[in-house]
Amino acid sequence: MASTPTEAVIPRIADSGTGKTFFGQPRGLATLFMTELWERFSFYGMRALLVLYLVAPTAKGGLGFNLATATAIYSVYNAMVYLLALPGGWAADRLWGARRTVAIAGAVIMVGHFLLAVPATVSFFVGLVLIAAGSGLLKSNISTMVGHLYEGPDDPRRDGGFTIFYMGINVGAFVAPLTIGTVGEQVNWHLGFALAGVGMALGLVQYLLGSRHLSKRSDAIPAPLTTAERNGLLRKAGFWSLLAVVFYAIVVLSGHFTINWAMWPLIVAGLAIPAFYLLRIKQDRDLNAEEQSKMTGYIWFFVAAAIFWMIYDQSGSTLNIFAEQNTSSTLFGLGFPASWFQSLNPLMIMALAPVFAWLWVALARRAKEPTTTVKFAYGLLLIGASFLVMMLAQAAASDGTRVSPLWLTVVYLIQTVGELCLSPVGLSVTTKLAPQKYASQMMGVWFLAVTAGDCVTALVQLAGANIDSQSYFAFQGVLALLAGVAVVMYRRKVVGLMGNVR
Template identity: 70%
Template sequence: MASSLTKDAAQQVTPVSGGKTFFGHPRGLATLFMTEMWERFSFYGMRALLVLYLVAPTAQGGLAFKAATGAAIYSVYNATVYLLAMPGGWIADRLWGPRKTVAVAGAIIMTGHFLLAVPFEASFFVGLVFIAVGSGLLKANISTMVGHLYPDRNDSRRDGAFTIFYMGINLGAFAAPLVIGTVGQKVNWHLGFALAGVGMALGLAQYLLGTRHLAPKSNEVPTPLGAAERAKLMKKAMFWLVLAVAFYGVVTATGHFTINWALWPLSLAGLALPAYYFVKIRRDRDITADEKSKVTGYIWFFIAAAVFWMIYDQSGSTLTVFAQNNTAGTLWGFGFPSSWFQSLNPLYIMALAPFVAMLWVKLKDRNPSTTVKFAYGLIGIGLSFGVMMLAQAAATGDTKVTPLWLAVVYLIQTVAELSLSPVGLSVTTKLAPEKYAGQMMGLWFLAVTAGDCTAAIIQLVAGNAFLSEASFAIQGAVVALAGIAFLFYRKRVISLMGDVH
C-alpha cells in the first residue's frame, strides 16, 4: 500500500479529467473514497443501534422485541442488503449505468435513514427497506467505478487504489458507532438515526459535486435493455408485486400478520436463491466440462463462506445483545456505550490488514493455498464462539464481564476474516465460467446472504436460548469442525479447481 502513495507514483499519473491528483491517483478516487466512507458511516452507525433499539423497552423509547426476534430482524436485514447487490448490478448494466445508479442509491439510503428518525414503528420498517434497497444498488457499483478510473487493467496503481478505497470503508465503519452510537444510546434513538441520514446526505452531496472527475465509462450502460424486453420485465415485476401485496394484505386484514411472516420467507429465499443459481449454471450447456468442474469446486468455497458469515455477522446481533446485557460499560475507569464495540472490527482491520498482506508476500512459495486459508478462517471463527461460550459462562446471574472478552472475540474474528474474505473474492474470479464472470461475483455476495439467513433461522428457532452457553458451543464447534474437514478434504477440492491454485 505504501508504494502507491509515494511521490514517484504521483509523477506517473494521467488523471481522468486532467489537473490535480489524489495521492497520486485520479481525482475521481477521492470522490468515490468519500462517498463510500460516508455511506459506510451511515450504514454501520445505524447498524450499531439497530438491535439495541429493537430490543429496548418501550419505557426507554425502543420497540421491545424479544432478543431473538430483534437479532433475527437484524440478520434478515443484513442478508437482504447483500441479496439486492445482484439486481443492483443488473440495473446498472441494463438500465442506468453505474454513475446514475449510485446517485439514486445514495438518495434512497438517505431517505431510509430519515424515515428511521420518525418515531413510528411502520416508518421504521419502511426505512429499513429503503436502506436495504439503496445499499444493494450502491454496493454492486461503486467498486466497479473505482476500476473504471484505470482503463489499463495492468495499471500498477489499481491495487493501491482499491487499498485506499478499502481504508475509506473502514474509516467510516470505525467512526460511526463512536458518533452515531453515542448519540443514539445516550441522547435519543431517532436523533442517532437522523445523524446517519446526515452522513449519507454529505456523501451524496460530494458525490454529485465530484462526478465530473469520474471516468466517462461510469456513465455508460453496458448492455441497454430493449423496449420489448423492458415491457416484458415490467409485466413480470408488476405480477409479483401485486401478488405479494394481495397475499400480505389478506394476512394483515385477517389479523394474522406478525414479523415472522416477513422473516421466515426472506430467510428461506436467501437459502434457495443461491441453490437455484448454482443449479442453473451447472446445467448450462454453454459451459465446458472444465468450467463445470470448477463451479463444483467453487460450491465448496461458497458453503464454507456461508458458514463463516453465519457466525461473523452475528457481531451486530448476538454480540451486541451480549454487550448490552452482560458486559460492563467501563474499562480502567473509562465508561462507554455498548455500541462502541462495533468499532473494534474496522479498527483491527486497519491495524492488521497491511501485516497480513505482507505476510502472504513474504511466505512466497510457502504461502498457504486458498483451501488452507479458508480452513483457517473457519477454524478461527469457530474458536471465537468458543471464547463467547466462556464469556457467557462467566456472566452468571447479574454479573457483567469485562469488555476484554469481546475485545478478544472481535480480534479473533478479524484475523479469521483476513484469512478468508479477500481470498474468497480472488478465487471467485478465478473459478467463474467466462459466461458467468459477473454473476459469480454476485454469488459471492449471496454467501453472506445465506450465512445471515441461516443465523436468522437459528435465532427464530432457538428463541432467547441463542444467547446460551450451549448455543455458542454448538455453533462454534460445528464451524471449527467444518474448517478441519475442509482442511482434510482440500485435495478433492483442489482437483476440481483444475489449473487454478
C-alpha cells in the same frame, strides 16, 4: 459487472477533471473514497444501534421486541443487503449505468435513514427496506467505478487505488459507532438514526459535486433494455407486486399478521436463490469439463464462506446484545456505550490488513504461502474458536456478573484474523474459478454466501434457539471447527477440482 460492448469506443481515461491527483491516484478516487466513507458511516452507525433499539423497552423509546425476533430481524436485514447486490448490478448494466445507479442508491439510503428517525413503527421498517435496497444498488457498482478510473488491469496504480478506497470503508465503519452509537444510546435513538441520514446526505452531495472527475465509462449502460424487454419487465413486476399486496392485505385484515409473516418469505428466498444460482451455473451445458470441475470446487468454498458469515455477521446482533447486557461498560475507569464495540473490527482491519499483505508475500517468496483451501480452513477454525471464547464469556456472565470488555475484544480479534484469512482469498478465488460465461456475475454469487449465512442465523433464531446461552455459542463454534477440519481433510480433492487455480 458485465463487460460491455461499448467499452471499446469509450476513452479509457484515468481522470476526466483537472490535472490534480489524490495521493498520486486519479482525482475521481477522492469522490468515490468519500462517498464510500460516508455511506459506510451511515450503514455501520445505524447497524450498531439496530438491535439495541429493537430490544429496548417502549418506555425507553425502543420497540420492545424479544431477543430472538430482534436478532432475526437484524440477520434478515443484513442478508437482504447482500442479496439485493445482484439486482443492483443488473440495474447499472441494463437501466441507468453505474454513475447514475450510485446517485440513486445514495438518495434511497438517505431517505431510508431519515425514515428511521421518525418515531413510528411502520416508517421504521419502510426505512430498513429502503436502506437495504439502496445498499444493494451502491455495493455492486461503486467498486466497479473505481476500476473504471484506471487504464485496464495492468495500470500500476490500480492496486494502490483499491487499497486507499477500502481504507475509506474502514474509516467510516470505525467512526460511525463512536458518534452515531453515542448519540443514539445516550441522547435519543431517532436522533442517532437521523445522524446516519446526515452522513449519507453529505456523501451524496460530495458525490454529485465531484462526479465530473469520474471516468466516462461509468456513464455507459452496457446492455440497455429493449422496449419489449422493459414492457415485459413492468408487466411481471406489476403482477408480482399486486399479488403480494393482495396476499398481505388479506393477512392484515384477517388479524393474523405478525413480523414473522414478512421475515419467513425473505429467509426462504435468501436460502433458495443462492442454491438456484449455483445449480443453474453448475448445470449449464455451455460449460466445458474444466469449468464444470471448477464450479464443483467453488461450491466447497461457497458453503465454507456461508458458515463463516453465519457467525461473523452476529457481531452487530448477538455480540452487540451481549455487550449491552452482560459486559462492563467501563475500562480503566472510563465509561462508554455498548455500540462502541462495533468499532473494534474496522480498527483491527486497518491495523492488521497491511501485516497480512506483507505476510503472504513473505511466505510466497519462501514457497511457504498456504494454499487457498488452507487459508479458508484457517478462517473457519478461527471463527469457530471465537464462538468457543464467547461460550466461556457467556458462562462467566451466567450469574449476572458483567464481564470484562477484554472478552469481546479477544473475540473480535480472533474474528478479524479469520476474516483476513478468508474474505480477500474468497474474492480472489471467485474470480479465478468463475466460468467465462459467468465472469461478471460471480462476484454477486460470492455475496450470496453472506445472504445464505445470515438467513441460516435468522432461521435458528426464529426457531427458538436460546441466544443468551452457552450452548448457542458452543454449537455454532463446533460446527465451524468441523467445517474447517473437513476442508483440511478434503483439500486434495478440492485442489484437484480447481484445475490450474491455487
